[in-house]
Amino acid sequence: MSIANNLENIKATLPDTVTLVAVSKTKPIADLKEAYEVGQRIFGENKIQEMTQKWEELPKDIQWHMIGHVQTNKVKYMASYVNLIHGVDSFKLLKEINKQAKKNNRIIDCLLQIHIAEEDTKFGLDKEELLSILESDTFKALENIKIKGLMGMATFTDNEQQVRREFKSLKSLYDVATTKLSGLDTLSMGMSGDYLSAIEEGSTMVRIGSSIFGSR
Numbered sequence: 001m002s003i004a005n006n007l008e009n010i011k012a013t014l015p016d017t018v019t020l021v022a023v024s025k026t027k028p029i030a031d032l033k034e035a036y037e038v039g040q041r042i043f044g045e046n047k048i049q050e051m052t053q054k055w056e057e058l059p060k061d062i063q064w065h066m067i068g069h070v071q072t073n074k075v076k077y078m079a080s081y082v083n084l085i086h087g088v089d090s091f092k093l094l095k096e097i098n099k100q101a102k103k104n105n106r107i108i109d110c111l112l113q114i115h116i117a118e119e120d121t122k123f124g125l126d127k128e129e130l131l132s133i134l135e136s137d138t139f140k141a142l143e144n145i146k147i148k149g150l151m152g153m154a155t156f157t158d159n160e161q162q163v164r165r166e167f168k169s170l171k172s173l174y175d176v177a178t179t180k181l182s183g184l185d186t187l188s189m190g191m192s193g194d195y196l197s198a199i200e201e202g203s204t205m206v207r208i209g210s211s212i213f214g215s216r
């Protein structure tokens, strides 16, 4: 199957309320162009250097989403163009994004990453850390970031019940967050293997790589 066909098939399964991020990490420019030519405009990358190279080479109406773990000292390389940072998992990182956004005279949209998986290899905040950020005065004073919602990754497992349980826990935290902060509209959950469950559990943004571009 071609990239264009894969995209078409996936889009046919997505409700209008769900945004598709085409996860193009490790894939060559030619693959992104193929997706671009059939209308895909949102791409997700997990390495800042790779994303920046692709941003330089590809049309400027593409929206670039950073979906990977972000090191504080690298925020500056994407601060001028990144559209959404999914993996904000510390207050320190959020403050650095704010600082770099200010230097670039813009507001950068962010998602707070929540740790929902039972495996402890995945990054993210727990509920207490999330609430302590949202309730802090320092946070409220950050003028160059905008929190749009939450992001999470379920455990990599065939156990669908476990995955659903993790998605439900993220959705319920999202509901709590919407009572603390206005303007939230994004719940980023679901990848190639679990996005249909994620949508049933309330996802508004899915990050799909291998089902579009093939395995990595």
Ligand SMILES: *Cc1c(COP(=O)(O)O)cnc(C)c1O
Residues within 6 Å of the ligand: 023, 025, 046, 067, 068, 153, 190, 191, 192, 193, 207, 208, 209, 210, 211
């Ligand atoms: C790689 C990646 C994806 C896409 O995974 P696929 O299984 O290829 O769809 C989604 N989210 C994050 C955070 C990733 O790193």
